[in-house]
Every structure is written in C-alpha cells, then in structure tokens.
Amino acid sequence: MTYCVGLRLDQGLVFMSDTRTNAGVDNFSKTRKMFTWSVPDERHITLMTAGNLATTQSLVSLIDERIKAVGDRDPSILRAPSMFQVARMVGAILKEVIAGSSTTGQTSDAAFQATVILGGQIRGGKPTMFMIYPEGNFVEVTEETPFFQIGETKYGKPILVRAYDAHMRFEDAVKLLLVSFDSTVRSNLSVGLPFDLLVYRNDSFQPLLERRIEQSDAVYQSISTGWGDALRSAFEQLPTFDL
Amino acid sequence: MTYCVGLRLDQGLVFMSDTRTNAGVDNFSKTRKMFTWSVPDERHITLMTAGNLATTQSLVSLIDERIKAVGDRDPSILRAPSMFQVARMVGAILKEVIAGSSTTGQTSDAAFQATVILGGQIRGGKPTMFMIYPEGNFVEVTEETPFFQIGETKYGKPILVRAYDAHMRFEDAVKLLLVSFDSTVRSNLSVGLPFDLLVYRNDSFQPLLERRIEQSDAVYQSISTGWGDALRSAFEQLPTFDL
Numbered sequence: 001m002t003y004c005v006g007l008r009l010d011q012g013l014v015f016m017s018d019t020r021t022n023a024g025v026d027n028f029s030k031t032r033k034m035f036t037w038s039v040p041d042e043r044h045i046t047l048m049t050a051g052n053l054a055t056t057q058s059l060v061s062l063i064d065e066r067i068k069a070v071g072d073r074d075p076s077i078l079r080a081p082s083m084f085q086v087a088r089m090v091g092a093i094l095k096e097v098i099a100g101s102s103t104t105g106q107t108s109d110a111a112f113q114a115t116v117i118l119g120g121q122i123r124g125g126k127p128t129m130f131m132i133y134p135e136g137n138f139v140e141v142t143e144e145t146p147f148f149q150i151g152e153t154k155y156g157k158p159i160l161v162r163a164y165d166a167h168m169r170f171e172d173a174v175k176l177l178l179v180s181f182d183s184t185v186r187s188n189l190s191v192g193l194p195f196d197l198l199v200y201r202n203d204s205f206q207p208l209l210e211r212r213i214e215q216s217d218a219v220y221q222s223i224s225t226g227w228g229d230a231l232r233s234a235f236e237q238l239p240t241f242d243l
Numbered sequence: 244m245t246y247c248v249g250l251r252l253d254q255g256l257v258f259m260s261d262t263r264t265n266a267g268v269d270n271f272s273k274t275r276k277m278f279t280w281s282v283p284d285e286r287h288i289t290l291m292t293a294g295n296l297a298t299t300q301s302l303v304s305l306i307d308e309r310i311k312a313v314g315d316r317d318p319s320i321l322r323a324p325s326m327f328q329v330a331r332m333v334g335a336i337l338k339e340v341i342a343g344s345s346t347t348g349q350t351s352d353a354a355f356q357a358t359v360i361l362g363g364q365i366r367g368g369k370p371t372m373f374m375i376y377p378e379g380n381f382v383e384v385t386e387e388t389p390f391f392q393i394g395e396t397k398y399g400k401p402i403l404v405r406a407y408d409a410h411m412r413f414e415d416a417v418k419l420l421l422v423s424f425d426s427t428v429r430s431n432l433s434v435g436l437p438f439d440l441l442v443y444r445n446d447s448f449q450p451l452l453e454r455r456i457e458q459s460d461a462v463y464q465s466i467s468t469g470w471g472d473a474l475r476s477a478f479e480q481l482p483t484f485d486l
Contacts, residue, residue: 154397158426162474174484183401199486209486222482230477231405237473239465241417243442243452 001190002033002151003181004048006117006129007173008141010166012201012208013119013127016177017048018151018185020192034196035060036207037067039078043122044205045086046198050151051114051134058097059114063090080122087118087130087138095136115150120200127202155187156180170199170208175223178213182224193220244433245276245394246424247291249360249372250416251384253409255444255451256362256370259420260291261394261428263435277439278303279450280310282321286365287448288329289441293394294357294377301340302357306333323365330361330373330381338379358393363443370445398430399423413442413451418466421456425467436463 004017015034022028031053038044047063049056067076080086094116101112118138119129131148132138141148146166149157159180168176174197184191199209213220247260258277265271274296281287290306292299310319323329337359344355361381362372374391375381384391389409392400402423411419417440427434442452456463 154430155401157430158398158401159474159478161429162471163478170486171483172478174486175481176478178484179478179481186404187397187400219482219484223484226481227477228405230480231402231474233480234470234473234477235402235406235415235419235422237476238418238422238469239462240414241421241462241466243413243417 001188002050003153003156003184003188003191004033004050004117004150005147005156005160005177005180006046006048006119006141007147007164007177008119008127008129008166009146009168009170009173011170012199012204013046013121013129014170014173014177014200015046015048015117015119015196015198016174016181017196018181018191019194019196020190021053022190025189028190028192030192030194032196034198036198036210037063037077038206041123041205043078043120044200044207045077045083045118045120046200047090048117048150049114050116052101052112055094055097055101055112055114056116059090059094059116062093062097082125083118083120083122083128083130084140086120086122087132087140090116090118091132091136091138094132094134098134117148117150121202121205123205127200152184152188152191156184159183170201174199178220178223179227182220182227195220244431245293246396246399246427246431246434247276247293247360247393248390248399248403248420248423249289249291249362249384250390250407250420251362251370251372251409252389252411252413252416254413255442255447256289256364256372257413257416257420257443258289258291258360258362258439258441259417259424260439261424261434262437262439263433264296265433268432271433271435273435273437275439277441279441279453280306280320281449284366284448286321286363287443287450288320288326288361288363289443290333291360291393292357293359295344295355298337298340298344298355298357299359302333302337302359305336305340325368326361326363326365326371326373327383329363329365330375330383333359333361334375334379334381337375337377341377360391360393364445364448366448370443395427395431395434399427402426413444417442421463421466422470425463425470438463
C-alpha cells in the first residue's frame with residue numbers, strides 16, 4: 001500500500017507521500033513516490049503514485065524519456081500548454097503501461113493498476129491538481145473536493161474532512177498532513193516513514209519547500225505524541241453521554 | 244456495509260452497531276444488527292453482525308430455532324456451559340449457513356460471508372468477547388486487543404486506538420463509540436444512523452442500558468458537532484511545523 005495526499009489551498013499546493021512499498025508483509029522496502037519536473041519561471045509539476053511499483057516506475061521513466069527525446073512526435077509534459085494537457089498525457093501513458101502489462105508476457109494474479117495525483121502550475125494558468133485513474137481518465141480538484149488521497153486513504157480521512165480549510169497557512173496544512181499520515185501509520189503496516197513533503201506557492205514555479213521527514217524528525221515526533229494527548233483532551237471536552 | 248464495535252472494559256462490555264444495509268448505493272434500508280439472548284441471573288449474550296444480510300438473518304434464526312427446539316440433539320446457546328462454547332456453536336452455525344448458500348441453488352457473484360462479534364457472560368465465567376470469522380473460527384479479546392470492530396472499520400479506528408482505556412467509565416466509552424461512529428458516518432454512505440447501544444456491567448446478567456440512538460438524539464448531535472470544534476482546537480495546540 002501507499003498513502004499520498006495532495007491539498008489545494010488558497011496560497012498554493014501541498015503534497016505528501018509515504019515511502020513504503022511491499023509485496024506481502026514479509027517483503028517491504030523504501031521507495032520514493034513523489035516526482036517533480038520543472039522549467040524555471042515557467043512551470044512546476046509534481047506527481048505522486050500509488051499502486052503497482054512496476055507500473056508507476058514505468059510511468060515515470062516514460063515521462064522522462066519523452067522529455068529527453070527532443071523532436072519526438074509525442075509531446076512531453078514540459079511542452080504541454082496547460083496542466084489539463086499534462087494530465088491527459090500522463091493519463092494516456094499510464095493507460096498504455098497498464099494495458100501493456102496486462103496483455104504481454106507472463107500473466108500474474110497481481111493487479112497492474114496504479115493511481116496518480118498530479119499537481120502544479122504552468123505560466124498563464126492557475127495552479128491545479130488532478131487524480132488520474134488506471135483507465136487514464138482523471139478528475140480535477142474543485143472547491144467542494146479540494147484535496148485528493150490515494151492508497152490507504154481511510155484512516156487519515158476523518159481529520160482531513162474536519163480540519164481542512166482552504167484558507168489555512170502552509171504551516172498548518174503540513175501539520176494537518178502529518179496528523180493524517182500519523183493516524184494511518186499507526187493503523188496500517190503498509191504505510192511507513194519517511195514522508196516526502198513538497199510545498200508549492202502560487203505563481204512561484206518552484207518549490208517553496210521540498211523535504212524528507214524522517215521518523216526521528218523532532219516536529220513529527222512532537223506532533224505524533226502530542227496528537228494523542230490533544231485528542232484525549234478534546235475528547236474530555238465533549239459533553240458526557242448520561243447513562 | 245456496516246459498522247459494529249465491541250469494547251471490553253474493566254467494568255463490563257459495551258456494544259454499538261449501525262443499522263444501515265444496502266445493495267449498491269441505490270438500494271438501502273434499515274435493519275437491526277444487534278441481538279441479545281439471556282437467562283435472568285445466569286447469562287447474557289449479545290451478538291452483532293456484519294456481512295451478507297441473508298446469511299446473518301439465517302444465523303440469528305437458526306440460533307433462535309435451536310433455543311425453541313427443546314430436546315433437540317443440538318444444544319442451544321442458552322444451555323452452553325461457557326461463552327467459549329457459545330462461540331463454538333455460533334461459529335459452527337455461521338459456517339454451515341455460508342456453506343449452504345455457496346453450494347446450493349442459484350449461484351451469485353455476491354459473497355455470502357459474514358463476520359460476528361459475540362460477547363457476554365455466563366455465571367461462573369468472566370465476561371468476554373469473541374470475533375467470529377466466516378470460516379467459523381474465532382478469536383477472543385485480550386489485554387492487547389481489548390476491542391473488536393467489524394464492517395467498515397478504518398475511519399473510526401484511529402480515535403479508538405488513541406482514546407480507548409480499559410479503566411474508562413461506561414459514559415466515556417459510549418462517548419468514544421459515538422465519536423468513532425460519527426467519523427465513519429461522515430466518510431462512508433454505507434454506514435448510517437440510528438445506532439444500537441448496549442452496555443453490560445460485569446456480573447449483572449442483564450443489560451445496564453439498551454438504547455437506540457437516533458439522528459436527532461441531543462447528545463449525539465452535540466458530540467457530532469462538538470467533535471469538529473474539539474478536533475480543531477486540539478489541532479491548534481500542536482506544535483507548528485516551521486517552513
């Protein structure tokens with residue numbers, strides 16, 4: 001499994017992904033699930049992946065190859081005129097990788113599926129975010145659905161639903177994501193630290209912050225332990241159910 | 244889907260179940276998922292079910308029929324000498340119902356599976372709780388695993404993990420369950436009010452409280468709305484992540 005969340009705020013975009021990958025519980029390792037591409041002063045694109053690792057690695061490699069193959073008939077995401085067109089390209093490649101895995105070579109019971117969160121901004125357009133499905137189609141964030149989760153989404157959703165606010169500062173958004181990730185890590189072995197974090201401020205076309213948060217990170221530690229205490233005190237504030 | 248939780252506390256047992264049943268999102272209705280059997284001053288048994296409704300209704304009907312068929316060679320749960328033996332009986336019936344559905348008559352793609360939480364006390368034994376699987380086998384609560392969830396378990400788990408305490412009062416346990424259920428209801432349409440609640444005090448052999456909690460319940464309403472505020476204030480107490 002995996003856990004990735006992308007938030008759209010008034011100020012910009014915030015992305016966080018875990019790094020655990022596993023086949024069963026007896027075979028797990030660490031892998032990066034967040035990838036970025038940029039053209040200084042013109043575009044910044046972030047991608048997070050969940051699903052079959054072979055599929056997601058192929059997806060990223062194919063995106064990279066198209067960028068390098070200058071003059072190729074297939075356009076690259078660094079030349080796409082809009083984020084919508086970037087999403088279409090990524091969706092088409094994703095669909096192609098999955099279709100290729102499914103029909104050629106050895107067959108497998110394991111699904112080849114993968115899901116992607118794609119976000120960023122291209123000069124002339126607004127910053128936005130998409131969730132791309134294995135079928136290659138995608139949905140965009142809206143005011144009613146201002147964040148996307150992929151992977152093991154359920155444990156960390158209640159706090160997002162309750163505490164997310166489009167006006168929140170980046171600092172609070174990161175704190176919110178750390179709480180959501182911490183709730184997930186405590187309940188599911190297939191999601192694990194370190195986390196990758198990327199904060200993008202509107203119209204900057206470069207990351208404001210890009211950082212790996214390790215288990216030993218002091219702020220993570222204090223949020224993780226502090227959240228237990230804060231929850232219990234919140235719980236005590238609630239009215240009592242009289243028997 | 245369904246959501247049921249059983250907690251073992253130092254003082255006794257607390258059970259809560261939702262009442263929504265559905266086949267797809269366009270066909271849902273209300274059904275009771277909590278059932279009790281008792282012999283005054285001697286035993287009190289509570290059962291909660293998740294899974295295929297035909298299976299769980301058959302399970303409960305077969306338990307009832309065995310109780311009525313006095314002199315039958317199959318013993319009833321009202322004559323079993325221990326909760327462990329009750330769990331064996333319920334597990335055997337459950338396995339039989341599922342096996343019967345799977346091999347006879349029309350076949351269906353839908354699973355016939357069901358999972359059960361069984362708890363209670365028989366004079367001479369301690370109050371205890373079991374989770375019974377579709378295969379008919381079961382596990383018992385322990386100090387390390389003092390509660391069971393069945394159905395849509397993920398949304399409501401983080402708060403249980405953080406706030407459960409075996410020493411807690413019944414009032415607080417009910418509050419905890421309401422928060423856990425509220426988190427689930429907000430994220431999953433297949434879990435819905437009203438909730439059924441049963442509180443059992445050790446060595447009483449009768450329910451201390453048995454109650455249906457409706458959407459309009461004042462305490463539920465104040466917990467549901469209060470929890471959002473409490474969470475946000477808990478969240479604000481946490482240390483800030485400095486960019």
